[in-house]
Amino acid sequence: DGGITQSPKYLFRKEGQNVTLSCEQNLNHDAMYWYRQDPGQGLRLIYYSQIVNDFQKGDIAEGYSVSREKKESFPLTVTSAQKNPTAFYLCASSTQQGAYGYTFGSGTRLTVV
Amino acid sequence: QKEVEQDPGPLSVPEGAIVSLNCTYSNSAFQYFMWYRQYSRKGPELLMYTYSSGNKEDGRFTAQVDKSSKYISLFIRDSQPSDSATYLCAMSEAQAGTALIFGKGTTLSVSS
Numbered sequence: 001d002g003g004i005t006q007s008p009k010y011l012f013r014k015e016g017q018n019v020t021l022s023c024e025q026n027l028n029h030d031a032m033y034w035y036r037q038d039p040g041q042g043l044r045l046i047y048y049s050q051i052v053n054d055f056q057k058g059d060i061a062e063g064y065s066v067s068r069e070k071k072e073s074f075p076l077t078v079t080s081a082q083k084n085p086t087a088f089y090l091c092a093s094s095t096q097q098g099a100y101g102y103t104f105g106s107g108t109r110l111t112v113v
Numbered sequence: 114q115k116e117v118e119q120d121p122g123p124l125s126v127p128e129g130a131i132v133s134l135n136c137t138y139s140n141s142a143f144q145y146f147m148w149y150r151q152y153s154r155k156g157p158e159l160l161m162y163t164y165s166s167g168n169k170e171d172g173r174f175t176a177q178v179d180k181s182s183k184y185i186s187l188f189i190r191d192s193q194p195s196d197s198a199t200y201l202c203a204m205s206e207a208q209a210g211t212a213l214i215f216g217k218g219t220t221l222s223v224s225s
Contacts, residue, residue, distance in 0.1 A: 006156075033212065040121065042217030043157075043201070058212070090156055101147050101203075102213060104156035 002027045006091050006105035012113050013078065013085060021076045021108045023091035029103070030096040032074035036060060037088040037107075046089075049074055050096060078110060086112050116140055119202055119216030128225045132189040136202035136216045139183065143204040143214075146178050148187045151199045151218065160200075161187060192223045 004025040013019045025032065034046040045058030049068040063082025068074055074093075078085045088109050092102035119136045126132055134148075145164055149157035161176040163169045163185075169176045175188040185204070189196055202216040 004156075040217065042119075043215040045212055048212055088154075092156075100145070101159045101162055104149075104158070106156045107154070109154070 004091060004093055004103055004105035006089075006108050008108060009106070011108055011110045013110060014113060016080045018077055018079050019110065021078070021089055021091075021110070023074045023076065023105060024072055025074075025091075025093045025103070025105075026072060027093055027103060028071075029093035030071070031094045032068070033092040033094075033102065034058075034064070034066065034074070034076045035090045035092065037090060043090065046076065085110055116214050117202065117204060117216045120219055121217055123220040123222060125222045125224065126192055128192060128194060128223055130192050130223070132192050132196070132221060132223075134187040134189075134200050134202075134219050134221070136185050136204075137183055138185075138204060138214075140204075140206070140214075141180075141183065142206045143180075145205045146176070146185050147203040147213070148174075148176055149201040149203060149215075151201060153198075157201055189221075192221075194223050194225045197222050 007022045031050050033048040035043040044060050046064050047066040049055035065077045090107050091105040094102045117138045148161040150160045151157040163176045163178050166178045166180045173190045177186045199218040199220045201218040203213040205213050
């Protein structure tokens with residue numbers, strides 16, 4: 001079955017650590033996205049990529065980094081510069097015409113301990 | 114003014130009720146309109162998709178878009194406890210490369 005796989009489902013980070021969230025899709029989608037979801041805040045766009053080796057900052061990119069070396073993969077690194085990283089992170093993908101809707105992964109819950 | 118406004122609720126209804134969920138928006142360039150359903154601790158799933166103005170029906174769900182009023186709605190008929198979830202509206206301009214803009218979501222609870 002085609003879909004998006006996010007891992008791990010739960011992740012714990014110590015203060016000052018960088019952590020990387022994995023996102024893999026086998027839908028042959030060109031575009032991939034990372035969102036952060038906090039209670040009462042809705043979905044906020046962190047980064048997105050329309051093609052391999054290219055990506056753009058979203059509304060809240062500070063403290064995050066991404067790479068897009070393969071079409072199928074779009075990992076997100078939460079750096080120590082992100083002061084409030086505890087949140088639910090969602091990865092999504094779409095055809096390049098993203099207007100036809102996104103397919104979302106099941107999310108990663110990141111907690112700072 | 115935020116681009117997309119959505120009442121967060123919560124909205125509580127008895128089983129069998131008709132539910133109306135709504136979003137307003139400010140960007141007249143939006144052409145594509147979607148509704149996503151998100152269960153707790155899960156990723157959103159696409160529920161309804163509409164292009165431009167008009168209605169679209171799928172089983173118990175009807176999506177309406179009124180571009181003149183910049184207003185979209187999702188109606189759920191004969192609501193079921195399994196409909197209890199957060200519903201997010203989303204919209205986009207026509208061009209490739211533009212990201213979806215989401216509302217904050219409305220939390221719905223259907224009691225049996």
